[in-house]
Amino acid sequence: MTEEGDDDKGSKELHALLSRWKVEAPSEGLSDRMRRSYRAELGGASRSSARRIVLPLPLAALIAIGLLLLGALAGRGLRDPSVPGGAASEVTDRGGLANLRPLDDVHVRIDGPGGDDARP
Amino acid sequence: MKDSAEDPSDRALLARAAQGEEDAFVVLYERHRDVLFRFACRMLGSIDAAEDVVHDCFLSLLRHPQAFDPARASLRTYLCAAARNQALKRTLQGGREAWSDLPDAGGPARALQVLIEDEDARRIRDAVLALPPLQREVVVLVEYEELSLAEVARIVDIEIGAVKSRLHRARVSLRAALMPEAEEGSR
Known part of the structure; x- marks a missing residue:
């Protein structure tokens, strides 16, 4: 018998010997664990894709530009005192807490059935 | 080992699974689970790992x-390559855990033949696990999973010549450990 033939025979014998070490199938617990992981990862994928709104690209771009313009206008309005609605922020900016003064006197007047009950 | 040219294709199943179709994922998982598990088991020597x-x-x-x-x-x-990377990472991180699929030989009354078979399986398992990881993975993929040398080369990301070389060295070590008489005779 040739050396190659001996080697081939040896390989077959070794292969037959190695095959005596068998490994069982994985447990059912692994399948359950895998399903749970799948649901955690992708369970909501089909629901979320069903809710997705599909728009043509030009329309989506127009909407995006419109939203940006609206945002920019709103930002300008807050800073411009000539714009109604911008006035409040102007007063706040100028005055701040520095303009706060304590009140001189406080009079509390309670009107009830017993007549006037004014106190200093 | 069977090739996975089945219907529906892996690609189609993966696309459906990615869309949230659990059934498609289960088919894909059951198709490839066993080969990955056997490979990882023989690489790591631990069912849990x-x-x-x-x-x-x-x-x-x-x-x-x-x-x-x-x-x-x-x-x-692709999955075997992923399993191989993970198994190597775990091998480098630490030793193997206790093996639990082989019953204890000293258990209740058992037929002599079964005891001998268990003992053989233990010897073989220990010899395979004693191989360096880069030789072990080649042995497991070729001898147990019966993959072609070309596929093994793709999985372990080396040339076919290097696969042959590792396989040869591994077989020499295994013969020396498991078939010492035959190894002596061949010298």
Whole structure:
């Protein structure tokens, strides 16, 4: 018998010997664990894709530009005192807490059935 | 080992699974689970660690399905390569855990033949696990999973010549450990 033939025979014998070490199938617990992981990862994928709104690209771009313009206008309005609605922020900016003064006197007047009950 | 050219294709199942079709995912998982598990088991010597590897491989596939390129390799090759990387990482991190699939030989009354078979299986398992990881993976993929040398080369990312060389060295070590008489005779 040739050396190659001996080697081939040896390989077959070794292969037959190695095959005596068998490994069982994985447990059912692994399948359950895998399903749970799948649901955690992708369970909501089909629901979320069903809710997705599909728009043509030009329309989506127009909407995006419109939203940006609206945002920019709103930002300008807050800073411009000539714009109604911008006035409040102007007063706040100028005055701040520095303009706060304590009140001189406080009079509390309670009107009830017993007549006037004014106190200093 | 069977090739995975089945219907529906892995690619179609993966696309459906990525859309949230659990049934498609289960078919895909059951198609490739066993080969990954056996490979990881024989690489790590631990059932628990092997199950973790299988779980993590499929989870990674779900998270990054675009990483699998059907033009480059089959899904089985891709998953085996992923399992191989994880198994090597775990091997480098620490030793193997206790093996629990072989019953204790000293248990209740058992037939002599069964005891001998268990003892053989233990010897073989210990010899395979004693191989360096880079030789072990080649032995497991060729001898147990019966993959072609070309597919093994793709999985372990080396040339076919290097696969042959590792396989030869591994077989010499295994023969010396398991068939010492035959090894003596061949010298």
